[in-house]
Amino acid sequence: xxDEVNDGIDVGYVAKLARLDLTDEELRSFQEQLRDxxxxxxxxxxxxxxxxxxxxxxxPISNVFRSDVPGSSLLQETVLKNAPSHREGQFIVPKIVE
Amino acid sequence: MKSLGELTIVEALELxxxxxxxxxxxxxxxxxxxxxxxxxxxxxxxxxxxGAFEQAKAADAARARGEKCRLLGVPIAVKDIxxxxxxxxxCGSAILKGYVSPYxxxxxxxxxxxxxxxLGRTNMDEFAMGSTTENSALGVTRNPANPGFVPGGxxxxxxxxxxxxxxxxALGTDTGGSIRQPASFCGCVGMKPSYGRVSxxxxxxxxxxxxxxxxxxxxxxxxxxxxxxxxxxxxxxSTSIDVPLTDCTxxxxxxxxxxxxxxxREYFVKGMDRSVERSVMAAVETCRELGAEVIDVSxxxxxxxxxxxxxxxTAEASANLARFDGVRYGARREGADPLEMYCNTRAHGLGRExxxxxxxxxxxxxxxxxxxxxxxxxxxRTLIRSDFEKVFEECYALLAPVTPTTAYALGEKINDxxxxxxxxxxxxxxNLAGICGMSVPCGVGDNGLPVGLQMLGPAFxxxxxxxxxxxxxxxxxxxxxxx
Numbered sequence: 001x002x003d004e005v006n007d008g009i010d011v012g013y014v015a016k017l018a019r020l021d022l023t024d025e026e027l028r029s030f031q032e033q034l035r036d037x038x039x040x041x042x043x044x045x046x047x048x049x050x051x052x053x054x055x056x057x058x059x060p061i062s063n064v065f066r067s068d069v070p071g072s073s074l075l076q077e078t079v080l081k082n083a084p085s086h087r088e089g090q091f092i093v094p095k096i097v098e
Numbered sequence: 099m100k101s102l103g104e105l106t107i108v109e110a111l112e113l114x115x116x117x118x119x120x121x122x123x124x125x126x127x128x129x130x131x132x133x134x135x136x137x138x139x140x141x142x143x144x145x146x147x148x149g150a151f152e153q154a155k156a157a158d159a160a161r162a163r164g165e166k167c168r169l170l171g172v173p174i175a176v177k178d179i180x181x182x183x184x185x186x187x188x189c190g191s192a193i194l195k196g197y198v199s200p201y202x203x204x205x206x207x208x209x210x211x212x213x214x215x216x217l218g219r220t221n222m223d224e225f226a227m228g229s230t231t232e233n234s235a236l237g238v239t240r241n242p243a244n245p246g247f248v249p250g251g252x253x254x255x256x257x258x259x260x261x262x263x264x265x266x267x268a269l270g271t272d273t274g275g276s277i278r279q280p281a282s283f284c285g286c287v288g289m290k291p292s293y294g295r296v297s298x299x300x301x302x303x304x305x306x307x308x309x310x311x312x313x314x315x316x317x318x319x320x321x322x323x324x325x326x327x328x329x330x331x332x333x334x335x336s337t338s339i340d341v342p343l344t345d346c347t348x349x350x351x352x353x354x355x356x357x358x359x360x361x362x363r364e365y366f367v368k369g370m371d372r373s374v375e376r377s378v379m380a381a382v383e384t385c386r387e388l389g390a391e392v393i394d395v396s397x398x399x400x401x402x403x404x405x406x407x408x409x410x411x412t413a414e415a416s417a418n419l420a421r422f423d424g425v426r427y428g429a430r431r432e433g434a435d436p437l438e439m440y441c442n443t444r445a446h447g448l449g450r451e452x453x454x455x456x457x458x459x460x461x462x463x464x465x466x467x468x469x470x471x472x473x474x475x476x477x478x479r480t481l482i483r484s485d486f487e488k489v490f491e492e493c494y495a496l497l498a499p500v501t502p503t504t505a506y507a508l509g510e511k512i513n514d515x516x517x518x519x520x521x522x523x524x525x526x527x528x529n530l531a532g533i534c535g536m537s538v539p540c541g542v543g544d545n546g547l548p549v550g551l552q553m554l555g556p557a558f559x560x561x562x563x564x565x566x567x568x569x570x571x572x573x574x575x576x577x578x579x580x581x
Contacts, residue, residue: 021445043405054476058293058532064336084430
């Protein structure tokens with residue numbers, strides 16, 4: 001049976017998922033480098049982790065709440081100052097719906 | 099008198115307090131030193147002369163009024179990944195060209211509140227991804243100990259500025275060693291606080307469960323002084339923790355009598371540079387002379403740390419860096435539709451190492467691979483943390499090398515990312531476990547480049563590593579004086 005998990009990385013496919021256009025040269029060299037890197041990080045599969053709890057964070061904390069009091073936030077014009085394109089308080093992007 | 103660039107925070111504050119020097123004079127002197135000498139080192143990516151003079155003037159006026167602030171009038175350098183209102187924040191990336199921070203990071207606001215002056219921004223690996231500062235879109239920083247070598251990374255600019263006497267002190271960030279490793283490579287003190295000790299609000303995120311802001315300084319006492327101001331819970335960062343910082347100054351005794359320090363045997367890895375090992379073992383001997391009992395300990399899951407880290411860190415990075423799509427900020431590249439625009443923007447704006455890590459992170463999170471890589475790594479992380487918990491039941495702190503070698507030659511590792519990742523093995527575990535760590539200079543290697551001694555302490559016990567570091571540093575200064 002084909003071992004899908006350890007089949008190796010298809011850099012072209014994953015790059016598309018990550019919204020990255022790669023040049024042919026990048027695709028070639030990343031494919032080789034990431035094959036080695038994925039081969040290396042597969043090391044975590046050697047460990048017996050059956051009953052071990054996964055650690056999703058640096059320190060065990062959960063459900064951090066603050067009191068529900070309105071505070072100040074950045075002004076709209078301040079936020080829009082860094083926008084590549086904006087009009088009437090909105091970010092402009094290429095047309096999505098015809 | 100020392101040149102201004104050589105001053106420590108403590109010395110600068112003394113000069114200011116005695117009115118032997120004003121903050122404006124300090125800033126003017128530092129800018130002169132930087133303009134003269136940073137052409138070779140390239141530690142800084144931008145200076146804010148106008149802002150620095152304004153802040154210095156305000157500090158001098160406040161001092162004249164008798165105001166007491168902990169860092170009043172002291173100029174510091176800031177890694178270009180922390181937001182300072184009205185200033186650029188490139189994160190070493192072309193994609194943030196032209197970006198101006200609309201707000202202060204909490205750590206910047208705290209330092210500002212206590213009178214610090216922000217002199218300029220230091221170079222770094224793009225989005226803090228790298229161990230050499232060569233992955234910067236803004237140029238290559240050189241090691242002040244030898245310009246043919248890298249300063250380390252990712253906070254290479256901050257470490258080079260401090261070690262090269264181009265800054266009194268600086269801020270760095272450490273996700274897998276990015277403060278401790280460059281401090282070790284350049285020969286200065288660098289501290290990664292415990293996860294949650296310093297607010298991450300306004301720090302551009304690389305790996306949110308690992309990132310911490312910390313001080314890069316000339317002395318351990320300075321690191322304690324900066325940490326004292328930087329630390330604390332912040333309602334803007336729900337992962338910052340409300341554990342009061344123990345008075346570090348009081349903890350910094352001169353000896354280590356009666357303390358048990360652990361030496362993790364797994365940290366003396368195969369292929370380690372002999373002169374690094376020699377320097378670190380000499381440092382261990384010095385700690386014994388100071389009264390510490392040094393015992394052999396084991397952190398058995400260390401060999402899994404690099405694999406665990408490069409899964410978790412890249413997974414988090416792939417999500418965090420999705421925000422750089424050319425919509426709300428950054429250098430946009432147009433496209434016929436939004437998807438094409440995102441892809442064009444990211445293709446042109448992001449560098450190779452960042453792309454590699456986004457791809458790896460996307461891969462380990464993708465359907466079919468998530469359990470085999472990401473969940474496995476999270477479980478391995480638990481094992482790595484429990485290794486530390488066990489040894490800290492017995493040990494006050496741990497002593498270890500920071501890196502297996504001294505600084506790399508420029509260009510040596512740039513085309514071999516896996517080899518570069520493997521060099522992080524001794525700093526990564528502390529980030530995974532959320533504990534605190536520090537690098538303190540302990541000698542030079544055969545090639546004349548600095549070697550650092552790493553101290554690791556339990557989470558939220560920064561006073562312990564500051565204590566050990568301060569005592570060790572004192573003994574080293576004394577030995578140097580006798581030699």
